[in-house]
Amino acid sequence: MVEAVTAQEMQRFDRYTMEEIGVPALVLMERAAMATIEVLAAGTFDLANVLVIAGLGNNGGDGVAIARMLIQKGVNVDLLILGDENRATANTATQLKIARGYGIHTQNRVRDFRNYTVIVDALFGIGLSKPVSSKLGDIIKRVNAANIPVVSVDVPSGLHATTGEILGSAIRATATVTFAYPKQGLLQNEGLKRAGNIYVKDIGIYSPEELAEFKQEESEN
Numbered sequence: 001m002v003e004a005v006t007a008q009e010m011q012r013f014d015r016y017t018m019e020e021i022g023v024p025a026l027v028l029m030e031r032a033a034m035a036t037i038e039v040l041a042a043g044t045f046d047l048a049n050v051l052v053i054a055g056l057g058n059n060g061g062d063g064v065a066i067a068r069m070l071i072q073k074g075v076n077v078d079l080l081i082l083g084d085e086n087r088a089t090a091n092t093a094t095q096l097k098i099a100r101g102y103g104i105h106t107q108n109r110v111r112d113f114r115n116y117t118v119i120v121d122a123l124f125g126i127g128l129s130k131p132v133s134s135k136l137g138d139i140i141k142r143v144n145a146a147n148i149p150v151v152s153v154d155v156p157s158g159l160h161a162t163t164g165e166i167l168g169s170a171i172r173a174t175a176t177v178t179f180a181y182p183k184q185g186l187l188q189n190e191g192l193k194r195a196g197n198i199y200v201k202d203i204g205i206y207s208p209e210e211l212a213e214f215k216q217e218e219s220e221n
């Protein structure tokens with residue numbers, strides 16, 4: 001099993017991949033979305049009626065890309081955006097622009113989460129740093145109470161990606177699709193009970209150590 005990383009380590013690897021190697025963040029988002037869809041479409045989940053819950057950070061951007069790609073595959077998807085879009089990160093704003101450019105509609109509320117066959121949780125990822133607001137906490141509680149299978153993107157929302165502690169309220173996931181490396185928060189404390197089945201997906205982000213090994217092997221070829 002690959003070494004689990006902290007949120008800070010993951011953010012450092014993300015930055016190195018984007019700034020030193022030159023992979024644009026949007027490309028990483030597209031790869032994250034495709035990796036999540038691989039798990040969603042592998043047969044365990046019923047995709048008859050999908051809800052994607054997207055926040056305003058880059059985790060939400062992953063969710064918007066997932067919704068767009070599923071819709072373009074003919075899947076029935078509702079895309080719920082939580083929060084004031086003016087506060088969205090640049091990448092998530094771009095994902096929303098792209099989705100709308102393809103004619104995809106978004107919504108800001110859901111009457112009953114039990115109407116769906118699977119819920120994709122892209123509210124918060126490794127950037128969650130403070131307790132979620134009571135409004136978002138209530139929505140997380142309603143999602144958990146609906147007892148619908150939930151696939152969390154990178155980290156179950158509300159869970160601290162390093163400590164595995166609950167920051168106010170946290171999603172109980174059926175499965176978590178986490179990128180590059182397992183996050184320490186998925187393997188300890190509440191993370192153990194809330195991450196569900198963990199799928200670690202390669203999206204082209206590697207630690208400096210792994211990169212050094214790869215370069216070493218390349219130089220020997």
Ligand SMILES: NC(=O)C1=CN([C@@H]2O[C@H](COP(=O)(O)OP(=O)(O)OC[C@H]3O[C@@H](n4cnc5c(N)ncnc54)[C@H](O)[C@@H]3O)[C@@H](O)[C@H]2O)[C@H](O)CC1
Pocket residue numbers: 014015018025028029032055056057058059060062089123124125126127128129130131132133153154155179
């Ligand atoms: N960075 C990359 O190269 C990639 C990131 N991916 C995905 O992005 C998330 C990490 O995104 P980030 O923007 O850092 O934050 P999050 O989306 O995890 O959410 C936090 C977000 O919300 C703000 N925030 C923090 N605490 C709260 C709170 N309690 N209430 C409201 N808002 C809060 C914070 O400022 C952030 O903006 C990572 O998990 C991946 O899913 C790509 O997938 C891959 C490349």
Ligand SMILES: [K+]
Pocket residue numbers: 059121122123124125152153154155156157
């Ligand atoms: K999430």
